[in-house]
Amino acid sequence: MLGAQRKDHLREILRRHGRVVAKDVAADLGVSEDSIRRDLRELADAGEMVRVYGGALPIPPADRPVDQRAALATESKERVARRAVEVISPGATIVLDAGTTTLAMARMLPHGAELTVITPSPAIALAAAEHSDARIVIIGGELARFSMVTSGPLAMEAMQHLAADLFFVGATGIDPERGLTTGNLDDAATKRAIAARSTQTYVLGSEEKIGATSRYPVLDLDAVAGVVVDPLDPNPVIEELAVRVAVLR
Numbered sequence: 001m002l003g004a005q006r007k008d009h010l011r012e013i014l015r016r017h018g019r020v021v022a023k024d025v026a027a028d029l030g031v032s033e034d035s036i037r038r039d040l041r042e043l044a045d046a047g048e049m050v051r052v053y054g055g056a057l058p059i060p061p062a063d064r065p066v067d068q069r070a071a072l073a074t075e076s077k078e079r080v081a082r083r084a085v086e087v088i089s090p091g092a093t094i095v096l097d098a099g100t101t102t103l104a105m106a107r108m109l110p111h112g113a114e115l116t117v118i119t120p121s122p123a124i125a126l127a128a129a130e131h132s133d134a135r136i137v138i139i140g141g142e143l144a145r146f147s148m149v150t151s152g153p154l155a156m157e158a159m160q161h162l163a164a165d166l167f168f169v170g171a172t173g174i175d176p177e178r179g180l181t182t183g184n185l186d187d188a189a190t191k192r193a194i195a196a197r198s199t200q201t202y203v204l205g206s207e208e209k210i211g212a213t214s215r216y217p218v219l220d221l222d223a224v225a226g227v228v229v230d231p232l233d234p235n236p237v238i239e240e241l242a243v244r245v246a247v248l249r
Contacts, residue, residue, distance in 0.1 A: 099170030167198035206245035
C-alpha cells in the first residue's frame with residue numbers, strides 16, 4: 001500500500017472510531033509500526049490530527065481560532081463560568097486566562113468585592129472593566145492573533161512579578177491521563193508561568209474540552225486545585241477526572 005493510501009486509511013479510521021492505534025493499524029495492513037508512526041507524524045504536522053503515545057486523536061474543536069470558538073458550547077461555558085465565579089472570595093487577586101469561558105466570567109464578576117483582575121487578554125480586561133469595579137492589570141507583550149493573548153519575552157518577564165490567589169486557566173483539552181493540553185506551544189508556556197505565580201489554579205472545563213487532547217501539555221492534574229465543569233454535562237470522563245482531582249459542578 002502506498003503512503004498516500006495509508007494516510008487515507010488512517011483518516012478514515014480516525015473519522016469512524018475517534019482514535020488511531022498505530023500497532024493495530026500496522027498489523028491490519030501488514031506494514032511496520034515505524035511506517036504508521038511516520039504517516040501519523042506527517043498528518044499531525046499538517047494539522048489533521050493530534051499525535052499521542054501509541055497513535056493519534058482528533059483535533060479538539062476548542063483548538064480553533066478564538067473567533068470560531070466564541071460560538072462553541074456557549075451555554076455550557078456560561079454554566080462553567082457561573083460556578084467558577086463562586087470560588088472567588090472578596091478582596092482576592094485573580095488571573096483570568098484568555099478564552100471564551102473566562103470572558104464569560106469577566107462579565108459575571110461582582111461589584112463591591114474589591115477584586116484585582118490580572119489578564120493577558122485585552123478583551124477580558126475590557127469586559128471586566130465594563131462589568132465590575134475591579135482593579136484591572138493587563139500583562140503586556142506581543143498579541144498572538146490566533147488566541148488574542150499577549151505572549152513572548154515581555155509577557156514572560158511581567159509574569160515573574162505576579163502574585164495571585166487564584167488562576168482560572170483555559171485548556172483546549174482536559175483528559176484524565178494527559179491532564180491539561182493546548183494547541184499552541186507559546187500559550188502552554190504562558191499558562192505554566194502564570195500557574196507558578198498563583199496560589200491555586202482552577203481549570204475551566206466546558207463540555208467540548210472534557211476528554212479532548214491537544215498537542216502541547218500545560219499542567220498535570222495534580223498541579224491544579226480543581227476542574228470546574230458544566231453541571232449538566234453527562235460525559236463519563238468527568239467521573240474519571242474526579243478520581244484524580246477535585247471536580248466542581
